[in-house]
Structure formats: C-alpha cells, structure tokens
Amino acid sequence: MIRVNWRRELQFWMFQLAGWSIWIVMLVLRDMTFVPSEYLLGRVSVFVVDALIGMALTTVLRYLYRAVWEAAVTIRVLAVFGGCWLASQAWRPIKVLITDSDFGSSVDLTDYGWATISVWLPVSMSLLLIWSVLYFFLKYYQLFQSEKEKSLRSESLAHEAQLRMLRYQLNPHFLFNTLNAISTLILVQSTDQANAMVTRLSKFLRYSLEHDPLDKVSLDHEISSLNLYLDIEKVRFEERLHVEYDLESDTRQAQVPSMLLQPLVENAIKYAIARSESGGTIWITASRCQKDKLCITVADDGPGASDHPTSIGVGLKNIRDRLQEMYGDKFMLVSSPREPRGFQVTVVMPYEIR
Structure with a gap:
C-alpha cells in the first residue's frame, strides 16, 4: 500500500512539473514572435515564478478534491468551481504584485496578454479549470487501471486456486x-x-x-x-x-x-x-x-x-x-x-x- 501511494505521489508531481513546464514553453514560444531576445530571459524567469505559484495553488486544490472525493457529484462540482475561483482570486493579487515590481514590470501576468473569456472567467480561472479537468481525468484513469489490475489479479488467483484443487484430487x-x-x-x-x-x-x-x-x-x-x-x-x-x-x-x-x-x-x-x-x-x-x-x-x-x-x-x-x-x-x-x-x-x- 505504501508503495502504491508513493508511486501515485511521484506520478502527480511528474505530471505537475510536465504540465507547468509545457505552460511556460507555450508562453515563451508566443513571446518569441514579438519580444526582443535580450528581454526574453527575464520574461522566462517571471513565467517560471508564476508557474511555481500556480503549482502551489493547484496542489492545494488537489487536497480539496481529495477531501470531497467520496462526496456527491454536486458537491464535487461545486468544489471544483468554488476552489478554482478562490484560487484564481488568490493568484490575481500575486500577479499584480509581480507585474508592479521591477522584476516583472515588462510582463502582463493578469491575463497573459490575452482577453478574458468573460468577467467571471479570466485566463487564470480557465487555466485552473483545465488543470482540474485533467486532474479528475487522470485520477479516474488511475482508478480504472487499479480496478483492472485487481480484477486480473483476482482472476489469476482464482485460476491458480482451481488448478491447485484439481491438482490435489489424488x-x-x-x-x-x-x-x-x-x-x-x-x-x-x-x-x-x-x-x-x-x-x-x-x-x-x-x-x-x-x-x-x-x-x-x-x-x-x-x-x-x-x-x-x-x-x-x-x-x-x-x-x-x-x-x-x-x-x-x-x-x-x-x-x-x-x-x-x-x-x-x-x-x-x-x-x-x-x-x-x-x-x-x-x-x-x-x-x-x-x-x-x-x-x-x-x-x-x-x-x-x-x-x-x-x-x-x-x-x-x-x-x-x-x-x-x-x-x-x-x-x-x-x-x-x-x-x-x-x-x-x-x-x-x-x-x-x-
């Protein structure tokens, strides 16, 4: 059991690092089309800091989702939207603080230079919702694989038990x-x-x-x-x-x-x-x-x-x-x-x- 939990924990952090790294690469590729090369390294540093904050907030969301995992579907849906909204509201002032500082003055982190989908669904909120959908998808996939392994293991044990029974009918x-x-x-x-x-x-x-x-x-x-x-x-x-x-x-x-x-x-x-x-x-x-x-x-x-x-x-x-x-x-x-x-x-x- 400890080994299984350790493996799932490792998988989570691997997906976290991979996902946020892809997000940083997407922003850098976008900036390469119009940002002079001498400013690019500084912007990359800002994106990395912002991604680390996003990683921390989504880790908190993970514990929230684990807490309501056994709850009704309605509760889980409310937890997703409520958690993402609260996380985006906590993320926004941090983005503003970074943007107003000398470190990130050249970068617009509030909406990454993109228009918001709506007043209630800024880019940060959309990003957190996408992360949540991927989290639940991978979680259910892991559960499906785990149940499949249990089923195969049970079937194998049943076959072996049957063979032993047949074998000892001297x-x-x-x-x-x-x-x-x-x-x-x-x-x-x-x-x-x-x-x-x-x-x-x-x-x-x-x-x-x-x-x-x-x-x-x-x-x-x-x-x-x-x-x-x-x-x-x-x-x-x-x-x-x-x-x-x-x-x-x-x-x-x-x-x-x-x-x-x-x-x-x-x-x-x-x-x-x-x-x-x-x-x-x-x-x-x-x-x-x-x-x-x-x-x-x-x-x-x-x-x-x-x-x-x-x-x-x-x-x-x-x-x-x-x-x-x-x-x-x-x-x-x-x-x-x-x-x-x-x-x-x-x-x-x-x-x-x-």
Missing part, C-alpha cells in the same frame, strides 16, 4: 489399494517389499505435493515421476502389468504439465489391467505430430471403450480442466478405441522447450 482408490497391498505384504512378512513400497509411495507423494499445479516439467522428468507410481502398482499386479515406452528423441525435453500422465495411466490400470486375469500392456508414446505440437498417447489392450467412462472420470476431467486453464483453446484431449482391441487417450498441446 484418487483415493490408489491410496487405499496401495496401503492395502502394504498391509498384505506385512502380514505375509515380506518386510523388504513392504519397505520398498512405502519408500516409493513417499517419493511419489512428495513429488505430487512439491510441484505446483502451474509447473511445467520436461517429459523425461514426468516419466521419472510416473515410474514411481508404476513401481508401486507393479508390486500389486506383478507380471500382469507391462509398460512400454516409445518416445521420440526431440520430445524428451518438451515441457508438459506436471503429473499429466499419472491419471491417464491410472485410468488404464483401473479399466484394463485390473479387470483382466492375465493383465495387459500399457503403451506410452510421444511424438511431434506437428511442427509446433506435442502428441502424447496412453493406450492399453483392455476391453475397449465400453468399460472406459472417460466422459465422467474425475482424473480425465481434471486433466481437461488443467489443460484448459494452462493452454486455453490450444490443446486437445481425444479418447478413442484402439485397434485391434483396447482404448487410448491422446493429448495434443503446444510443443515448448524451456
């Missing part, structure tokens, strides 16, 4: 099955296997919690984390679970959302491997399907589309929502039967290298 069935498998190993006194499984589970959970949902990791890194998950599942399914990789060399360093593959593989294990007494195979492939696109496919040789509720699966829905938040409309998530049997899910996303 399938409870996986934890239940893993803990049940560890319990079984302990009962049959396979302590080494149980210890190894606990170690793998802790590593996998640590990875899933440490990586932010907005993080992108290399495909190689993602495969490493997936192997932690698969090592756990292989304890349960043993020889029934086979996994084969086919990754093109230029895809290994491609950036993908962290924890992208695990829900897809979990889906294949749940609906293909676990339902077959002989188990099955899961294929994970990655390729450059287009020059600027990365295609990743997770396929299985299970019973096929009839046993894959991909439209309602929480894991796949979360993936779709995460990709939507991260890539907008620049991704595709396609599920389809695999020939001659099985099911596959393909993710198409922008090809990015860190």
Whole structure:
C-alpha cells in the first residue's frame, strides 16, 4: 500500500512539473514572435515564478478534491468551481504584485496578454479549470487501471486456486489399494517389499505435493515421476502389468504439465489391467505430430471403450480442466478405441522447450 501511494505521489508531481513546464514553453514560444531576445530571459524567469505559484495553488486544490472525493457529484462540482475561483482570486493579487515590481514590470501576468473569456472567467480561472479537468481525468484513469489490475489479479488467483484443487484430487482408490497391498505384504512378512513400497509411495507423494499445479516439467522428468507410481502398482499386479515406452528423441525435453500422465495411466490400470486375469500392456508414446505440437498417447489392450467412462472420470476431467486453464483453446484431449482391441487417450498441446 505504501508503495502504491508513493508511486501515485511521484506520478502527480511528474505530471505537475510536465504540465507547468509545457505552460511556460507555450508562453515563451508566443513571446518569441514579438519580444526582443535580450528581454526574453527575464520574461522566462517571471513565467517560471508564476508557474511555481500556480503549482502551489493547484496542489492545494488537489487536497480539496481529495477531501470531497467520496462526496456527491454536486458537491464535487461545486468544489471544483468554488476552489478554482478562490484560487484564481488568490493568484490575481500575486500577479499584480509581480507585474508592479521591477522584476516583472515588462510582463502582463493578469491575463497573459490575452482577453478574458468573460468577467467571471479570466485566463487564470480557465487555466485552473483545465488543470482540474485533467486532474479528475487522470485520477479516474488511475482508478480504472487499479480496478483492472485487481480484477486480473483476482482472476489469476482464482485460476491458480482451481488448478491447485484439481491438482490435489489424488484418487483415493490408489491410496487405499496401495496401503492395502502394504498391509498384505506385512502380514505375509515380506518386510523388504513392504519397505520398498512405502519408500516409493513417499517419493511419489512428495513429488505430487512439491510441484505446483502451474509447473511445467520436461517429459523425461514426468516419466521419472510416473515410474514411481508404476513401481508401486507393479508390486500389486506383478507380471500382469507391462509398460512400454516409445518416445521420440526431440520430445524428451518438451515441457508438459506436471503429473499429466499419472491419471491417464491410472485410468488404464483401473479399466484394463485390473479387470483382466492375465493383465495387459500399457503403451506410452510421444511424438511431434506437428511442427509446433506435442502428441502424447496412453493406450492399453483392455476391453475397449465400453468399460472406459472417460466422459465422467474425475482424473480425465481434471486433466481437461488443467489443460484448459494452462493452454486455453490450444490443446486437445481425444479418447478413442484402439485397434485391434483396447482404448487410448491422446493429448495434443503446444510443443515448448524451456
């Protein structure tokens, strides 16, 4: 908050100096057409003093406008006209004093050599009104920008919160099955296997919690984390679970959302491997399907589309929502039967290298 106030204060004084400097330059340019050059420097000095007084008076107006900022529109309008009129009346005798002195005797500061618009609206009054209009315009513009930043920040935080929520919806069935498998190993006194499984589970959970949902990791890194998950599942399914990789060399360093593959593989294990007494195979492939696109496919040789509720699966829905938040409309998530049997899910996303 202090930083914002300091920035606004700095902006105000920058506009003050710029605005009054422009006013001085306008008067000097006007005088250059008819004032001899030897008198020009003296007149410039008078204009600078007059501008400094105008700067002081408009600073007082600024505090007046800030005091009535929350008031009704009528009060603010009256404050503008009343404040400008009082400031111009206070400015006029100072101008007369400068004009009557030896310092500014050659300069008419009362109306700067221009005719007044009317008896009630001299040039000084007009100048202060113009300053006031510019002040309110810039003030409202700053407020608009501030509200826009707040809106964007709120939207960003909402998206991040949604991604975090989606990210941490780890399938409870996986934890239940893993803990049940560890319990079984302990009962049959396979302590080494149980210890190894606990170690793998802790590593996998640590990875899933440490990586932010907005993080992108290399495909190689993602495969490493997936192997932690698969090592756990292989304890349960043993020889029934086979996994084969086919990754093109230029895809290994491609950036993908962290924890992208695990829900897809979990889906294949749940609906293909676990339902077959002989188990099955899961294929994970990655390729450059287009020059600027990365295609990743997770396929299985299970019973096929009839046993894959991909439209309602929480894991796949979360993936779709995460990709939507991260890539907008620049991704595709396609599920389809695999020939001659099985099911596959393909993710198409922008090809990015860190």
